Amino acid sequence: MLKKPEMILIDVDGTLVDSVPDLAYCANEMMKRLGMPEPGEPKVREWVGNGVERLVRRTLIGQLDGEPDDALFDKAYPVYLELYAENTSKRSKPYPGVKEGLEYLKQAGYRLGCVTNKAEQFTVPLLKAFGLYDYFEIVVSGDTLPKKKPDPQPLLHVAEFFGVEPSQALMIGDSVSDVTAARAAGFQIVCMSYGYNHGVDIREANPDAVIDSMAELPDLLKQAARGAA
Numbered sequence: 001m002l003k004k005p006e007m008i009l010i011d012v013d014g015t016l017v018d019s020v021p022d023l024a025y026c027a028n029e030m031m032k033r034l035g036m037p038e039p040g041e042p043k044v045r046e047w048v049g050n051g052v053e054r055l056v057r058r059t060l061i062g063q064l065d066g067e068p069d070d071a072l073f074d075k076a077y078p079v080y081l082e083l084y085a086e087n088t089s090k091r092s093k094p095y096p097g098v099k100e101g102l103e104y105l106k107q108a109g110y111r112l113g114c115v116t117n118k119a120e121q122f123t124v125p126l127l128k129a130f131g132l133y134d135y136f137e138i139v140v141s142g143d144t145l146p147k148k149k150p151d152p153q154p155l156l157h158v159a160e161f162f163g164v165e166p167s168q169a170l171m172i173g174d175s176v177s178d179v180t181a182a183r184a185a186g187f188q189i190v191c192m193s194y195g196y197n198h199g200v201d202i203r204e205a206n207p208d209a210v211i212d213s214m215a216e217l218p219d220l221l222k223q224a225a226r227g228a229a
């Protein structure tokens with residue numbers, strides 16, 4: 001059963017923003033420049049979630065697990081970074097219900113933080129491009145701290161920043177990394193059904209609740225406050 005939290009941390013890719021169209025465009029373009037086969041958007045959708053460096057490695061080997069040749073990676077990575085800097089938000093967009101959900105959370109007085117595995121140089125422009133940045137009092141990106149999700153470090157960092165006990169905190173995400181990080185941090189976890197989870201239904205990771213739109217958050221949190229969610 002969900003308990004009403006004091007603080008809510010929200011993931012970016014697959015939760016707030018459908019960012020795969022730009023990530024996939026850059027993956028395809030990088031491979032074209034390297035004279036290698038383009039992965040296409042459905043594959044990239046399965047590879048997002050562990051930061052841009054992992055995405056580039058997965059693109060180079062054409063699968064989720066494994067490592068590319070070091071020399072190939074060293075050649076490809078700067079190409080991807082340059083492409084993504086120019087194509088962070090051109091094809092991406094916030095999911096329906098995101099603005100509504102954030103507006104409710106803000107008005108209801110929740111402390112709001114953003115925790116993503118996306119590198120800071122891309123997170124901030126992406127959130128700003130869609131008017132999402134100002135909802136958050138703190139944004140922790142994939143390279144802000146020594147460790148990123150599924151490690152609990154970024155979640156615990158924000159809990160400390162707000163002076164909130166982990167048991168009073170809720171993470172909203174879309175992937176098994178969000179669930180693992182939240183469980184390890186002692187947070188509650190709600191997941192979006194529409195996000196990226198390496199091609200696996202997020203319900204298999206047993207989050208506390210799964211919702212189809214952030215516009216469902218008002219009802220969910222009101223139920224939690226009544227002890228009924």
Ligand SMILES: O=C(O)COP(=O)(O)O
Nearest residue numbers: 012013049050051117118
């Ligand atoms: O950059 C990524 O791989 C995804 O980041 P997320 O933590 O916002 O889903």
Ligand SMILES: [Mg+2]
Nearest residue numbers: 011013014174
């Ligand atoms: Mg995500």
